[in-house]
Amino acid sequence: MRGHIRERSSGHWAIVLDARDPITGKRKRRWHSFAGTKRQAQIECARLISEITGGTHIDPSRLTIGAFFDQWLEHMKAQLTARSHERYSELARKNLVPLIGSVPLTKLRPATISQTYARALESGRRDGNGGLSPRTVHYMHTILRQALQQAVEWQLLARNPAAAVKPPKVERNETKVLDADSTAELIEMARETSLFVPVLLAVLCGIRRGEIAALRWRSLDLERGQLSVVASTEQTKDGVREKSPKSGRGRTVALPSLVVDELRQHRLKQAESLLRLGVRLSDDHHVAMRADGKPLQPRSITHAFEIFLRKRGLPKLRLHDLRHSHATHLLASGVHPKVAQERLGHSSVAITIDLYSHVLPGLQAEAADRVDLAMRAAINRRFKTNG
Numbered sequence: 001m002r003g004h005i006r007e008r009s010s011g012h013w014a015i016v017l018d019a020r021d022p023i024t025g026k027r028k029r030r031w032h033s034f035a036g037t038k039r040q041a042q043i044e045c046a047r048l049i050s051e052i053t054g055g056t057h058i059d060p061s062r063l064t065i066g067a068f069f070d071q072w073l074e075h076m077k078a079q080l081t082a083r084s085h086e087r088y089s090e091l092a093r094k095n096l097v098p099l100i101g102s103v104p105l106t107k108l109r110p111a112t113i114s115q116t117y118a119r120a121l122e123s124g125r126r127d128g129n130g131g132l133s134p135r136t137v138h139y140m141h142t143i144l145r146q147a148l149q150q151a152v153e154w155q156l157l158a159r160n161p162a163a164a165v166k167p168p169k170v171e172r173n174e175t176k177v178l179d180a181d182s183t184a185e186l187i188e189m190a191r192e193t194s195l196f197v198p199v200l201l202a203v204l205c206g207i208r209r210g211e212i213a214a215l216r217w218r219s220l221d222l223e224r225g226q227l228s229v230v231a232s233t234e235q236t237k238d239g240v241r242e243k244s245p246k247s248g249r250g251r252t253v254a255l256p257s258l259v260v261d262e263l264r265q266h267r268l269k270q271a272e273s274l275l276r277l278g279v280r281l282s283d284d285h286h287v288a289m290r291a292d293g294k295p296l297q298p299r300s301i302t303h304a305f306e307i308f309l310r311k312r313g314l315p316k317l318r319l320h321d322l323r324h325s326h327a328t329h330l331l332a333s334g335v336h337p338k339v340a341q342e343r344l345g346h347s348s349v350a351i352t353i354d355l356y357s358h359v360l361p362g363l364q365a366e367a368a369d370r371v372d373l374a375m376r377a378a379i380n381r382r383f384k385t386n387g
Contacts, residue, residue: 011035011036082236096143112161176318177328178203186199187199226255
């Protein structure tokens with residue numbers, strides 16, 4: 001096989017590869033586009049020749065979206081948590097591939113992607129009963145755009161066709177927030193159940209479900225009233241494992257004295273319960289665990305919470321809504337968003353403000369009132385002095 005390069009325009013080259021068909025003997029010519037310096041184009045030409053002659057080259061024109069997803073998902077394994085990779089794989093292989101998996105990668109166009117989203121919204125459910133939600137289709141778009149951007153970086157595509165497509169608009173779900181009285185009622189109802197500590201940590205400390213499941217006594221300093229979030233439990237089809245917190249770094253959360261008192265009592269009861277099993281409580285034990293001493297799984301906490309609400313005739317509520325309630329209580333009490341961000345473990349204060357912007361209008365009015373009072377007082381003092 002031979003190859004050479006031709007300059008199309010400044011910094012843009014055509015790599016021309018000449019080969020002979022082993023059956024007919026006829027010469028076949030392949031063209032590849034390349035952007036870069038002349039030297040880089042020559043190196044790319046040599047690389048393509050080496051791959052083709054070595055049998056490892058994949059012709060982008062013959063690579064389908066489905067086959068590309070397989071390569072991309074394998075590449076993403078080292079960059080995602082196990083649960084995130086599982087979710088990416090589900091959306092790619094079960095939602096996108098049935099719709100566009102057979103389309104050649106280089107033939108995918110924005111119009112095709114837009115039509116795909118419309119079909120998914122209308123009849124995309126795998127059970128055949130209607131379409132997918134706008135939120136799911138939005139996730140599909142996020143993954144497709146990310147995958148195709150990787151194709152651009154791998155020089156399989158010149159541009160990302162998904163970048164020219166707008167996903168369906170997603171209405172933000174209305175978050176249910178408990179007021180102080182409802183919060184107190186929920187805590188008391190959960191007191192004699194295995195959910196007492198998870199509810200307490202979620203609604204009074206803003207701890208995530210996975211963080212609650214991973215919390216061990218060694219991460220608590222009840223003397224100083226502090227809790228260190230250093231791990232989170234992730235549950236996938238392959239099992240349960242501990243990982244870093246969602247933001248990628250740990251954080252320290254100050255505990256209300258109410259929580260400190262309850263955790264002291266909880267530790268004593270837990271120690272007595274384990275002792276009956278012939279086990280001595282240690283700092284390696286989980287704060288929230290089953291009666292046999294084994295840690296709780298995240299999904300089992302959610303399931304138990306749903307049963308708890310149903311049995312007591314309480315309104316439907318997500319466990320995560322308890323964390324939202326805590327965040328709302330913080331901001332409504334005048335706590336600075338930066339402090340709330342650090343307590344909740346958001347990666348930036350912008351996320352906190354965006355998620356809880358519904359609380360801020362009232363705070364803005366309160367701030368305006370404070371400024372008004374201060375300025376009126378200053379004006380009155382000036383008037384009396386000059387008078």
